[in-house]
Amino acid sequence: MSDAKHKRQYDNVEARGRRTNRESCQVITYRWKTGCQENMALAGVQVIELAGLAPAPFCGMILADFGARVIRVDRTKVAMAMDTQARGKQSVALNLKKPQGVAVLRKLCVQSDVVIEPFRKGVMEKLGLGPEELLKENPRLIYARLTGFGQTGSYAQSAGHDINYLAISGLLSMLGRSSEKPYAPLNLVADFAGGGLMCAMGIVLALLERTRSGKGQVIDSSMVEGAAYVGSFMWKSRNIGLWNRPRGENLLDSGAPFYDTYQTSDGKHMAVGALEPQFYDQFVKGLGLDPSDLPPQMSFSDWPELKRIFTRTFATKTQAEWSRIFDGTDACVTPVLPLDEVQSHPHNKERGSFLKDAQGEVSPRPAPVLSRTPADPCLSRDPIIGEHTRSVLEEFGYGADEIEQLLSSGAVECNKFKSRM
């Protein structure tokens, strides 16, 4: 796909008059010049994302991947954007410590569908940009507040990161190997699954509901609760005995020998998920073991012995050899791929599950795949901070003189991309 096709260009600003106040009565609908974005599920939705650390940028990228226009509001005087999830976004640099900067942000929010704010509770209110103020001016606004602990409760004002949210959700206590301390699986669960992704779902739900009510609403997206909700299976399967044993000694937490990873002779690993008896039989067969020599699959007391047998067996062949044995079977055994081998794995290659952007960076294709209106992510380079300040301000009705005033007061900043060529 050509770069030009993917370049987000917005023209034809359509004002849909709805309210009395002249300035706030415009909700801008953007039409993509290229046409391809028009078909995406979130085409026409305009999002203001206040720059944050990891979860909010992911939330914004999901929305952009599925066709929303996402304008990220960055700080001024920042050397480099820290947003590694900037695909398809534009950047406007505002100094929110200046009243003029706050006024610009207000105007952006009043003319948009969604605002995502990733700050500590109370920060937006201090700026006079709390939900009460903004929803008064734009009752259709979806105001998404993505925090660790939520907007209420005694931790609401406290700093924290993924590992803290995971801890308070209860999930961290369940993660880790037997006799070891709890272990956080990168920052995947709270920041991304319970945070960015859950917040994106909240936004899409609120957009859907708005088609009926015509009203926006506030989303209190707490990563503690999002992570806990993602863990519902764990909570609600306790009564069937799945988690009766100590951490790391259960069926799905690396306790079971048939649900674990094993090292191969070349120092790589295979993942085994042979839970059901019919798949377990194929697994044992693939290993070349005689089932009658092995203890029963579900004999907990024999699990350590089974692990030793499987460990010894996997160590006799390379990852490629084991893959050849198990590929095409129902043994539920797969190679553990390092990131640099994922794109070239035949299955991923056949589905085009990973994409390469203009910077040569490989990353996952947006999921899930919608049959009529699939995501068509922007493959152009990421924006630099303040790259779109001027064009966005112009679109939102600022004249040349006003922009110059904002620039000279330091309330906004414009930067140009300099090619290294």
Ligand SMILES: C[C@H](CCC[C@H](C)C(=O)SCCNC(=O)CCNC(=O)[C@H](O)C(C)(C)COP(=O)(O)OP(=O)(O)OC[C@H]1O[C@@H](n2cnc3c(N)ncnc32)[C@H](O)[C@@H]1OP(=O)(O)O)[C@H]1CC[C@H]2[C@@H]3[C@H](O)C[C@@H]4C[C@H](O)CC[C@]4(C)[C@H]3C[C@H](O)[C@]12C
């Ligand atoms: C990659 C690392 C990130 C990992 C993710 C990590 C594991 C997470 O869990 S992210 C989830 C964090 N939690 C939340 O997002 C929950 C909600 N937010 C909060 O609770 C808080 O925001 C906070 C705790 C995250 C941060 O608190 P803080 O006190 O800093 O901020 P707030 O209270 O929210 O207030 C914000 C203030 O800012 C003002 N503001 C906002 N916008 C503007 C603006 N446009 N203009 C002016 N002012 C603005 C706002 O008004 C508030 O002001 P007041 O306080 O006066 O009210 C990365 C994590 C650290 C990185 C490294 C680090 O940065 C150092 C290096 C930097 C270098 O450039 C690059 C290398 C680094 C090593 C860098 C590398 C990585 O990026 C990190 C490791």
